[in-house]
Amino acid sequence: xxxxxxxxxxxxxxxxxxxxxxxxxxxxxxxxxxxxxxxxxxxxxxxxxxxxxxxxxxxxxxxxxxxxxxxxxxxxxxxxxxxxxxxxxxxxxxxxxxxxxxxxxxxxxxxxxxxxxxxxxxxxxxxxxxxxxxxxxxxxxxxxxxxxxxxxxxxxxx
Amino acid sequence: xxxxxxxxxxxxxxxxxxxxxxxxxxxxxxxxxxxxxxxxxxxxxxxxxxxxxxxxxxxxxxxxxxxxxxxxxxxxxxxxxxxxxxxxxxxxxxxxxxxxxxxxxxxxxxxxxxxxxxxxxxxxxxxxxxxxxxxxxxxxxxxxxxxxxxxxxxxxxx
DNA sequence: GGAATAAATGTATAAATTTGCATTTCAAAT
DNA sequence: ATTTGAAATGCAAATTTATACATTTATTCC
Numbered sequence: 001x002x003x004x005x006x007x008x009x010x011x012x013x014x015x016x017x018x019x020x021x022x023x024x025x026x027x028x029x030x031x032x033x034x035x036x037x038x039x040x041x042x043x044x045x046x047x048x049x050x051x052x053x054x055x056x057x058x059x060x061x062x063x064x065x066x067x068x069x070x071x072x073x074x075x076x077x078x079x080x081x082x083x084x085x086x087x088x089x090x091x092x093x094x095x096x097x098x099x100x101x102x103x104x105x106x107x108x109x110x111x112x113x114x115x116x117x118x119x120x121x122x123x124x125x126x127x128x129x130x131x132x133x134x135x136x137x138x139x140x141x142x143x144x145x146x147x148x149x150x151x152x153x154x155x156x157x158x
Numbered sequence: 159x160x161x162x163x164x165x166x167x168x169x170x171x172x173x174x175x176x177x178x179x180x181x182x183x184x185x186x187x188x189x190x191x192x193x194x195x196x197x198x199x200x201x202x203x204x205x206x207x208x209x210x211x212x213x214x215x216x217x218x219x220x221x222x223x224x225x226x227x228x229x230x231x232x233x234x235x236x237x238x239x240x241x242x243x244x245x246x247x248x249x250x251x252x253x254x255x256x257x258x259x260x261x262x263x264x265x266x267x268x269x270x271x272x273x274x275x276x277x278x279x280x281x282x283x284x285x286x287x288x289x290x291x292x293x294x295x296x297x298x299x300x301x302x303x304x305x306x307x308x309x310x311x312x313x314x315x316x
Numbered sequence: 317g318g319a320a321t322a323a324a325t326g327t328a329t330a331a332a333t334t335t336g337c338a339t340t341t342c343a344a345a346t
Numbered sequence: 347a348t349t350t351g352a353a354a355t356g357c358a359a360a361t362t363t364a365t366a367c368a369t370t371t372a373t374t375c376c
Contacts, residue, residue, distance in 0.1 A: 052212035055205040121254035123283040134249045
């Protein structure tokens with residue numbers, strides 16, 4: 001179909017931004033935006049996108065994006081923050097990121113909000129970030145993750 | 159409802175350990191274990207536990223346990239002095255504690271003042287604490303210590 | 317291009333899940 | 347021990363979601 005991909009993107013965007021509780025509800029929003037489709041197709045789309053339905057205190061149930069997808073999207077949306085990054089090194093099983101002076105905490109904040117499985121946590125000083133990877137996460141896993149979200153990042157080692 | 163709590167625990171355990179695709183399927187397993195209940199109750203249990211149903215390549219759909227969000231609630235409910243504490247993870251032989259923004263240093267202070275042998279030291283950022291255990295201190299030693307001295311702390315891992 | 321093949325979608329229906337309401341079970345208070 | 351209010355559960359119906367099958371739309375390969 002001509003616009004399936006576009007539709008899938010839009011579905012992801014919608015689920016990421018609002019609390020949607022049923023396929024019917026989502027379907028109506030999509031129809032208002034000009035997408036013509038049936039609930040069956042939406043069901044398939046959600047399956048394709050690995051969207052889960054989760055209980056929620058406020059809304060009863062809400063759709064949620066799978067971790068990875070969500071992360072990528074939000075990182076892209078925010079599109080900000082990683083400018084001050086200078087370098088990435090590995091030592092003692094951990095990653096050390098150097099940044100411009102004063103940039104460490106904002107970048108660390110962005111990193112935390114990636115909600116990436118691979119990152120157990122970060123601690124930021126003034127121009128240095130200590131990133132603790134989860135056990136079992138290899139250096140190259142982490143490098144890939146970071147490269148993916150930080151285009152243009154210069155690395156000291158590979 | 160003598161055993162509701164036990165049942166809830168068991169449901170969580172089952173969902174954590176195997177791939178379960180429907181409430182019927184889970185219900186049968188529970189029945190074999192001696193739990194008597196209907197699918198309606200199971201539906202409510204899953205809602206209570208915030209278990210989500212997510213598309214899966216192998217199994218079609220699988221139930222998955224909630225992540226940090228759950229922990230936040232429990233921590234908040236517990237009320238005790240550790241209000242800002244969100245989660246506890248282990249990686250690289252160290253413990254990573256996530257807190258609400260700005261809460262890290264006060265909680266780290268509390269940790270230091272436990273004067274626990276097991277804790278060599280802590281470093282606090284804004285919302286993350288790195289806790290360095292003494293050599294020879296196991297993950298479960300540390301988990302026990304924290305559980306013991308910090309009632310209400312929920313954990314992500316076992 | 318046109319046949320052959322695969323992918324996407326709609327329709328109708330089955331399957332799965334949630335929920336209103338009535339009932340039972342439990343807990344607290346007197 | 348009895349009453350009372352809340353929590354838990356079952357039952358049945360409503361709602362929501364998934365899917366088998368048929369059809370349409372796109373893609374590939376001569």
